[in-house]
Amino acid sequence: MSRITPWYRFKRRNNRRSRLAMFVWWTLVPWMLIPIWRLIYGFRIHHRDKCPNQGPVLVVCNHQSMLDPMIAGLALHSRGFRPLARSSLQQDTPKIIAWLIRCYDAIFIDRDNPGPSSMKKVLAELENGRVSILFPEGARSPDGTIQEFETGVWLLIRRGGAPILPMAVEGVHDVMPMGGKLRWKGAFQATMGDLIPSETLIEMGKDKALEHLRLIVDDLRMELREKIRFDTKGRWPKPGPGDQSLRGGTHKTSADQPTSVAGGD
Known part of the structure; x- marks a missing residue:
């Protein structure tokens, strides 16, 4: 089992950033924000130990809300990640969100x-043994379901040689949907899956690999959906398109005991 890199080993976590930046943005902010979100939204991070404490990792996560980069960052704060973000986020998001994205040293990509x-x-x-977070849908989901993955992720899988860490967020679409404002009610959580060697996906070929990865992320999302429903006694997430799995099943809307997700922080 992987151990999370101690918070005080700043250079081991990310030798690109200063010790002060590592302390403020990857240590102090998570310590403050996680308890607040837990109190308001029942926030939990499951299976953080799936992320190795050293070496390159390409994290692939679904995209439901502008809060997703912050959620992924809280889940991976021990590694001093560097997220990818659309360049337009610097103009079409609230100034505080755009500022936070820049503070986390995001790599901005022009989709056009x-x-x-x-x-x-x-x-x-x-190549320098660090972590990058990618939202391969390219844009927020309009209904909380997982959209098609863009092909840019395939280039990173094929040329990066790093293991891929599937990650899912769920419930945040109810809290801050596309085009909506932050709501002070709802519940959301995050979880990580098993590492996938890049060679495994490369052998599948582009189309099969992207669909395989998309299904894994959706499986994680559906497990979270079940867990949140249990934790909130069926209040959240609200019934809707997100109850439909990519594999064809429909999620029950009851608050029965979940069977898969466990180990939240």
């Missing part, structure tokens, strides 16, 4: 004209 420089920055992060 990606260019090679952004991908090179991500590959450089992986």
Whole structure:
């Protein structure tokens, strides 16, 4: 089982950033925000130990809300991650959100004209043994379900050589949906799956690999949905399109005992 890198080993967590930045953004902020979100939204992070404490990791997560980068960051704060973000987020999001994204040293990508420089920055992060977070849907889901994965993630899988860590967030669509404001009610959680060697996905070929990865992330999302319903006695998440699994099943809306997700922090 992997151990999370101690908070005080700043350079081991990310030798790109200063000790002060590592303390403020990857230590102090999580210590403050996680308890607040837990109190208001029942926030939990499951299976953080799935992320190795050393070496390159490409994290692939679904995208429900503008809060997702912060949620992923809280789950991975021990590694001093570097997220990818659309360049338009600097203009079309609240100033506080755009400022926070810049504080976390995000790699901005222009979706209309990606260019090679952004991908090179991500590959450089992986080559230097660091963590990058990718939201391969490319944009927030309009209904909480997982959209098609864009092909840019395939380039990073094929050329980066880093293991892929599937991650899912669920419930945050109810808290801050696309085009909506932050609500002070709801419940959301995050979880991580098993590491996937890049060679495993490369052998599948692009289309099968992306669909396989998408199904895994959706399985994690559905497990979280069941767990949140149990924790909130069926109040959250609200019934809707998110109850439909990519594998064809429909999630029950009762608060029965969940069977899969466990080990929340």
